[in-house]
Amino acid sequence: MGFLIGRVAAVGITAAVLLYTVPPLIRTQSWTMLGILAAVTAAVSYLYLTKRHVPAKYLVPGTIFLLTFQVIPVLYTFTVAFTNYGDGHRGSKQEAVGAIERESLVEIPGAPDYALTVAARGGEVVFLLVDRETKAVQVGTAEGLSPVDDAEVSLTGKVLGAPGYEILPAGERDGEVQALAVPTARGAIKSSGLSRAIEFHANRKYDPACDCISDSGTGQRWTADDEVGYFVAADGTNLIQGWKVNVGLANFTRVVSDPTISGHFLGVLIWNFAFALGSVALSFALGMVCALALHHPRMRGTRIYRVLLILPYAMPSFAMLLVWRDMFNTDFGLINRMLGTDIDWMGSPTGARLSLLLVNLWLGFPYMFLVTTGALQAIPRELTEASSIDGASAWQGFRRVTLPLLLVALSPLLIASFAYNFNNFNAVRFITNGGPYPVDNNLVGKTDLLITYTYRLAFEGGSGQFGFASAISVFIFAIVATISAIAFRRTRAQEEVYS
């Protein structure tokens, strides 16, 4: 029965996903994706409708989620790292050309002011144009202007009706209205909104023959450079509208060769390690001491203590980080007021670093307390009792029996905690934002982690450079993955000793 429900649920969810995603995929003509979707759906349906392949039934959902939420984002980051994707280079070349041409449209001085009515003639979208001065009514099509007889015109210049024309309601066939340019001797008449039309002249045009933009007014010319994704003039200046291109390894080499990045890398990395290790060690130590104290058989009122200790963990950390930042304020902060001091906590490197560690300890220890409490329940009391009967002191019992057993259980969590704190963007960003900065160096602060430092480089220094940010993410990923792999290997060795 349970098996049946599981099968119905799995096939049902798959069908729902299919129904949900097929219409937009067809509309956007994403045939490759549609194919993949169909194949996956077919495979999943087959799997849950047959009685064979039992292990796969359990493994497939997890595998799909692993692919969706872990593997694909990592691969996507890798692919973005090889492009210049970012502000100024988000779209395609075609979009950039369109924007440049639209920007160069200038209203022809002295041209008539046309009141516009959008109409259809035999299925084709046309402009009914009323010259506001002469009241002459004309029809504008892709071929040009021609006069219209017998049109009924309102006081504001709107055409209310004309034989052979169907007046279109606002918003109807918007794409065609936008695209229609009525050619004239001097340029073209285009719609400006729905009630006005203006005679324009485009100063800049894209010429596919030379792959360049030329300005008919000044004669200047910008040639497309597909290495950088800009139209570049002979003097090296470029038009501001760019497009996305592949840049190969340029983002990676920039990380290594740019002195503003590689020059500070080591210093930041050392503090980054200190911060991550310090945060984990301190919060684990405090959390464990609290857990051990409450684990003692003679301890009374453990429930209320536990609730109190978990409180910091229950509060939203974003808000708490901002509250802590304000508590450290020199003149208005709670800490200086309570102590009656006038210390600029965030002003000195050591002060800022210790403050950060303190805040992170406060935020982190309840979690360590929780997991240690759980792990302690699993260690039989007989073991410590046996060691005390054998004459071990309390400290020796803890050091030789409890702590090793705790570490076997908690090592994976400590490694995860380290990886999290290694990239603990929020704490640094909200409390110090990397500061204090040395007076002669504005690029890297004394409390910057790799992640906050690179965030500033990639997103605040000018514009969002997603390609570059992805390249740095790949480096950070490599560092954290290496450390985690080493740590897990060591943990496994330890487990073999104690189990």
Next chain:
Amino acid sequence: MRSIVAVAALGLLLGAAACGGDTTPQTQPSKDKGSGKLEIWADPKRTAALKPFAEQFGKENGVQVEVKEIAENLQQTFVTASQQGSGPDVVVGAHDWIGNLVQNSAIDPVNLTAAQKSGFEASALKAVTFNGQVYGAPYAMENLALIRNTELVPTAPASIEDLVKAGQDLKAAGKVSEILCLQVGAQGDAYHIYPFFASAGGSLFGSTSSGDPDPKNVTVGSADSVKAFTKLKELGEQGSGALKTSIAAENSIASFAGKKCAFLVSGPWATKDIKAGGVKYDISAVPGFAGGKKATPFLGVQAFFVASKAKSKALAQEFVANYVTNKDVAKALYDAEPRPPALTAAIAVVKTSDPDLEKFLAAGKDGFPMPAIPEMAAIWGPFGQAEVAVVKGEDPSTAAAAAQTAILATLKK
């Protein structure tokens, strides 16, 4: 590569379906048929004010209008969504976004007639003009001014020196705890310090032949700017103590409203809290240094933009060019948040009921439109850190040189 992207997209689809959210991938703008629907994105403050007018526009034109509230990072959200084809038709934002939006081909010029253009305050129109094109319909302006507690200081100080003197006297008399509330914060604040910096002769960019800021010529480290930083140092923590890093965005207005300082440098957004605090106040232009240049504040302009990838672009142009340039809309937006309107006619309507408005406008008379070039984004961080360094008493020439280096390093790319 291609298959990876396809698989990634599939993953996202699965994710979207799993979450059951409304993150449906939007369709591309269809080529032949408009949807008869206008979508406007705005920040929370403006959404409520816009709704009635958007609905009226919808009724008049027989289309459906939706105003969507984007709570955070409107600019980034707009650029990203626009790129994917799921963006709005119209977006409401600050004029200094224009450079970034244009380089991403995200917005189109707005076609205003000469008559419509003449209806705007000249500085507001100048602010939304980029590469020679008007890129947005301005509706509100804002700039910094000096707000003072009239119970403590009846007359406006003529210079920064007078201001500091008055503040010091009040502090000595125990009436206030701070000389001046001008937010600096631990990261610095280029926007709020700019009037002082400009008055002392400092500048951010040189100017091009057409008078626009020249991104090729960063002048934060120039000799004149070093002099200006030296002046700021004299006002800093090692000097008169008027500028302090402990005064930050989160406490400056509150301190003034709580009568902890007699002077506040802030904008029209501060008056609500000050009124709530029951402080009697008056508004005047930010004073300059005695014998220095004018203390020009940055001028910010709020505007409506037409998205390049709008699904109903003709409708969007109609809304922006011919509908919101109407003084009733400007008045309603003013009622939602008291920033001076950009339409001269709307100013006339509003100023009868709000005496503050004219004072803010007068304070911004010499305002310098905040540069809309994308390079401006590289200025804020390093400039702010140089400001913090000198306020703490560090050497101005070292700080200015470091800021110049950092700005050039990020602009070089």
